[in-house]
Amino acid sequence: MARQNAPSILLVEDDRAIATVISAALEDEGFVIRHCFSIAERDAALAEASFAVMVTDVLLEDGDGLASLDAVRAAVPAMPVIVLSAQNTLDTAVRASDSEAFEYFPKPFDLDQLVQAVGKAAGASARRGPDAGTQESETPGSDGEGLPLVGRSQAMQGVYRMIARVLRNDLTVLVTGESGTGKELVAEAIHQLGSRSTGPFVAVNTAAIPSDLIESELFGHEKGAFTGAIAQAIGKFEQANGGTLFLDEIGDMPSEAQTRLLRALQSGRIRRVGGRQEIAVSVRIIAATNRDLVPLIEQGAFREDLYYRLNVVPIQLPPLRDRREDIVVLAQHFLAQAVEDGLPRRRLSADALAMLEARQWRGNVRELRNVIYRLALMAQGEVIDPAAISEIVGAETAPASAPVANAEPGLAGALDRWLASEDPPEGLLHAQAIAAFEKPLIEHALKRTRGNQLRAAKLLGINRNTLRKRIVELGVEPERFARSV
Numbered sequence: 297m298a299r300q301n302a303p304s305i306l307l308v309e310d311d312r313a314i315a316t317v318i319s320a321a322l323e324d325e326g327f328v329i330r331h332c333f334s335i336a337e338r339d340a341a342l343a344e345a346s347f348a349v350m351v352t353d354v355l356l357e358d359g360d361g362l363a364s365l366d367a368v369r370a371a372v373p374a375m376p377v378i379v380l381s382a383q384n385t386l387d388t389a390v391r392a393s394d395s396e397a398f399e400y401f402p403k404p405f406d407l408d409q410l411v412q413a414v415g416k417a418a419g420a421s422a423r424r425g426p427d428a429g430t431q432e433s434e435t436p437g438s439d440g441e442g443l444p445l446v447g448r449s450q451a452m453q454g455v456y457r458m459i460a461r462v463l464r465n466d467l468t469v470l471v472t473g474e475s476g477t478g479k480e481l482v483a484e485a486i487h488q489l490g491s492r493s494t495g496p497f498v499a500v501n502t503a504a505i506p507s508d509l510i511e512s513e514l515f516g517h518e519k520g521a522f523t524g525a526i527a528q529a530i531g532k533f534e535q536a537n538g539g540t541l542f543l544d545e546i547g548d549m550p551s552e553a554q555t556r557l558l559r560a561l562q563s564g565r566i567r568r569v570g571g572r573q574e575i576a577v578s579v580r581i582i583a584a585t586n587r588d589l590v591p592l593i594e595q596g597a598f599r600e601d602l603y604y605r606l607n608v609v610p611i612q613l614p615p616l617r618d619r620r621e622d623i624v625v626l627a628q629h630f631l632a633q634a635v636e637d638g639l640p641r642r643r644l645s646a647d648a649l650a651m652l653e654a655r656q657w658r659g660n661v662r663e664l665r666n667v668i669y670r671l672a673l674m675a676q677g678e679v680i681d682p683a684a685i686s687e688i689v690g691a692e693t694a695p696a697s698a699p700v701a702n703a704e705p706g707l708a709g710a711l712d713r714w715l716a717s718e719d720p721p722e723g724l725l726h727a728q729a730i731a732a733f734e735k736p737l738i739e740h741a742l743k744r745t746r747g748n749q750l751r752a753a754k755l756l757g758i759n760r761n762t763l764r765k766r767i768v769e770l771g772v773e774p775e776r777f778a779r780s781v
């Protein structure tokens with residue numbers, strides 16, 4: 297039952313069933329609900345009454361509930377808006393945040409959480425009074441074009457919401473997730489969509505820099521600071537001034553560099569190696585790691601105080617196997633990208649898509665992308681079917697982690713474990729075993745030579761053209777190792 301002077305809520309939702317459930321839950325909490333189905337009805341309701349909170353769907357019968365919010369915000373700036381949407385893309389999350397929505401709930405949502413959010417919003421609106429909330433949004437355009445992250449799974453919804461929340465501030469973000477889950481892409485999205493987009497985005501792979509060079513890489517050095525410092529050099533912090541510094545593989549950072557990084561984060565100032573002067577820098581930090589930092593802290597390998605500095609806003613990316621519903625849309629996305637990159641146009645048959653959905657994807661989205669590119673490059677006809685996948689990509693290439701009793705150590709033991717975990721199609725065992733071994737070997741050589749293929753070929757003792765060919769066939773990404781060093 298509604299209390300006297302109970303806050304009234306305007307609910308704009310064209311799905312009658314959802315509206316009924318929400319109304320019932322909110323009425324139970326003592327709110328008065330006015331329900332309307334369309335933007336036109338909403339505008340009429342707003343013209344004749346005032347509401348503590350508006351809860352609105354996005355896709356309505358007469359238009360886009362978000363696109364038409366500007367006029368509402370201009371007319372009733374103090375009324376918090378809660379957005380519900382079945383359009384679960386990063387675009388919707390960002391547009392909701394652009395429109396200063398109080399909260400954004402991707403459908404399906406938790407009813408209790410919605411009720412709580414309405415309660416909070418009603419409290420906030422009562423506290424702010426009628427003139428509050430007039431601050432103009434400065435976040436970028438809302439056309440959704442070119443938004444980089446693909447996938448609408450439930451698991452990605454939390455990620456989109458977190459991204460949307462950090463666009464209007466400079467809070468430090470720590471992105472965690474297995475290798476290839478899209479951590480760098482998230483960092484780029486935050487940069488591009490946030491208020492620092494006109495500044496530089498500088499990425500540093502802290503694991504790929506030799507430990508004796510990392511400080512000079514990050515903070516720069518003065519001429520003569522150490523042997524080989526023949527001229528002054530500007531570090532990544534200064535390069536990123538006014539923009540975003542993406543610190544990748546932060547869990548592998550040497551401890552000396554951790555201490556200096558912490559100091560820089562605390563003071564907002566850096567000092568070049570060998571330099572006396574402190575230089576103020578304005579840099580948003582986004583760090584990423586595929587390692588669990590908590591055990592590293594316990595082992596003394598990662599500074600706890602640095603962890604707390606970095607982990608202000610944690611964003612955890614789910615492995616691809618935990619969001620299999622995104623595999624088809626990602627596969628289609630990469631097929632289209634492959635065409636843009638000059639590869640032939642291909643389609644995946646329904647069976648082929650099902651086969652891709654069933655794989656383990658230990659290398660996550662990166663592995664899926666590589667597989668699609670290899671299929672686009674090497675498939676015979678326009679349609680890729682399961683036979684083409686088996687032939688071109690084979691079974692999983694990474695060894696399963698399940699230990700085998702009495703396993704031999706070293707390479708032979710690893711081969712035993714791999715063989716025990718694989719069930720390869722007839723006639724492909726040799727090719728698959730070689731691929732499983734060769735890919736990490738080539739990646740290791742590229743890592744050691746910082747992506748220099750000529751030197752990697754020398755290290756491996758193979759011809760440079762052979763290395764190039766194998767890089768394409770195995771789906772190795774040499775640029776991963778070259779970047780930012």
Ligand SMILES: Nc1ncnc2c1ncn2[C@@H]1O[C@H](COP(=O)(O)OP(=O)(O)OP(=O)(O)O)[C@@H](O)[C@H]1O
Nearest residue numbers: 444445446474475476477478479480481586661662
């Ligand atoms: N949601 C996504 N939509 C589209 N492409 C994606 C998505 N996630 C990842 N990718 C693509 O997958 C590849 C790997 O992504 P990224 O480099 O961001 O992963 P990562 O987690 O930073 O990996 P690592 O830990 O190995 O550095 C890139 O080509 C990226 O564009």
